[in-house]
Amino acid sequence: MTEKLYDKNAYLSEFEAKVINCIKVDSSYEIILDKTCFFPEQGGQDCDTGYIDNHRVLYVSERGDDIIHITDSPVSGTVHCAINWQExxxxxxxxxxxxxxxxxxxxxxxxxxxxxxxxxxxxxxxxxxxxxxxxxxxxxxxxxxxxxxxxxxxxxxxxxxxxxxxxxxxxxxxxxxxxxxxxxxxxxxxxxxxxxxxxxxxxxxxxxxxxxxxxxxxxxxxxxxxxxxxxxxxxxNLQAIAKELSCTPYNADVFFKKFAEDAAKLKQTIGHLKRELIILRAKCIPKTDSNLIIFEDDADSNTLRLTVNALEGKYGGICAVFSGNDSDGYKFAAASAKTDMNSIADIIRTDLSARCGGDRHMIQGSINTDRKTIQARFEKFI
Ligand SMILES: [Zn+2]
Incomplete structure (x- = not known):
């Protein structure tokens, strides 16, 4: 039975004790002392750490009436022990x-x-x-x-x-x-x-x-x-934010709210302009009798759909517009006046593991593969 010194005096951080038992278990040593102020892991609290002589105490637990100290080297006789008092x-x-x-x-x-x-x-x-x-x-x-x-x-x-x-x-x-x-x-x-x-x-x-x-x-x-x-x-952190917003830490919340609202408006305007630009660019694409496959940077699903609509009458086969990158995959919208797009959806679900849906005129969805593979597959559609 180990005498629990921490029970009577929580402020005791160093003590002398006699080693009652020291057993090798795997690569560590289980040590029982006649008394200890090492508090074991208990009731949701992590155990104390510290030293027995100059051997680091790695873990402390309670087993019956004994307190078990785990070290990575053996000890014997009378030992001087110290817990990590700050901790x-x-x-x-x-x-x-x-x-x-x-x-x-x-x-x-x-x-x-x-x-x-x-x-x-x-x-x-x-x-x-x-x-x-x-x-x-x-x-x-x-x-x-x-x-x-x-x-x-x-x-x-x-x-x-x-x-x-x-x-x-x-x-x-x-x-x-x-x-x-x-x-x-x-x-x-x-x-x-x-x-x-x-x-x-x-x-x-x-x-x-x-x-x-x-x-x-x-x-x-x-x-x-x-x-x-x-x-x-x-x-x-708050001072750094306040400095960027040119305010004090005490009104940073008000300034940040305004900043977030302005940023949201700006994002909306940029999104609108970007969409206009993509559609205008699409309108400049010369007519072709074959498929039209276009890759655009950073276009949302709505823009992809509007771009496909803007390209109506510019192609003889299928028109597909993609946005994304090889690591995250691509969103797309695709349409055709002649081909049933539901059958195209079935093919690309099988060939490219696409997730998509729509009607016989237009489909939308995502494909998680690289641009080269997508381009090659869509070029093959007649
Ligand atoms: Zn308590």
Whole structure:
């Protein structure tokens, strides 16, 4: 049985321990110590990393009463161990922040926390009910008030009789002693992970994203330095956008809306002019008794159809207009006054794997092959 030092003191980052067992498994070593402050992967939280002597601890898990440390080399005797404290403290901040938010959501809306993941770069948690943007904002505000109030966070194992009369949140039925993590006036929850001792250490609680999830909501959380890092990245991006739009980050949304509207109008005008140009060019094509096969750059389906219409009377066989490229394939419209285009559609579905449809006069669709093959096949139609 491994003594869990993190259970009593979340701030212990270095310790001496005796190696109880060291077994080679495949190319790694499973190490059991008499005591540890390495928190194993548990309850949705990734494990601590660090060193046993100078051997890197790659993974930590719980097996029965033992904590298993995985290294890539063997150890023995008495060892000096150190966890990656920066990574651990960061997780303590995120985890305690999550408790505060869950406690507030539970007391305001009665929702249960039904999912949790805390990794080295991301933290998400799920509720079994939806929250509006306004509700999320209210919860975030209350959570940060709890941070500023610098409330006490305590962890303890109540006696069975005391536990029975205690109101607390729990994701599952727990066998054996129940560890309660309590945040003054905010939350009481069954939890085995390390937390900060005072809520002020969390720094800030920020929801960075959210989405509907299984009838409830998934929230992405950033606390402490993670929140600052997120703020800095977003500020950098927003400042860059504001500079391009010649505005400030505070009214970039208004300027961008105007920019997007202008761009849409411009796109529409360019599209119209491009269509006119293609059709005008088509009208200049000399008459031919055979097939007319034309490739145009960047024409939409509507333009292809209008171009084919504009070419009426200019060809004796089939007129086909294509737009696209060899990697993405080609859209096309094709027509004929003499040939039944439905039969052409059947042939090119077989020969060129075309996806197309229409009537006996005109067909439209797409072909996912190269220009040379298309040209060669269409030239063969009589
Ligand atoms: Zn917890």
């Amino acid at each position: 651990r403290f960061d997780k303590m901040q995120q985890h305690t922040g999550e408790h505060i938010v869950c406690g507030i959501v539970h007391s305001l809306y009665g929702y249960e926390n039904v999912g949790f993941h805390l990794g080295s770069n991301d933290a998400t948690f799920d509720f079994d009910g939806p929250l509006s943007d306004d509700q999320l904002h209210d919860v975030e505000l209350l959570a940060n008030k709890a941070v500023v109030s610098n409330l006490n966070v305590s962890a303890y194992y109540p006696a069975k009789s005391e536990l029975e009369s205690l109101q607390y949140r729990s994701k599952k039925e727990i066998d054996g002693p129940v560890r309660i993590v309590e945040i003054d006036k905010t939350d009481r929850c069954a939890c085995c992970a390390p937390h900060v001792a005072k809520t002020g250490e969390i720094g800030i609680i920020k929801f960075t994203d959210h989405q509907s999830y299984k009838g409830g909501i998934r929230i992405h959380l950033a606390c402490g330095m993670r929140a600052l890092d997120d703020y800095c990245k977003k500020q950098y």
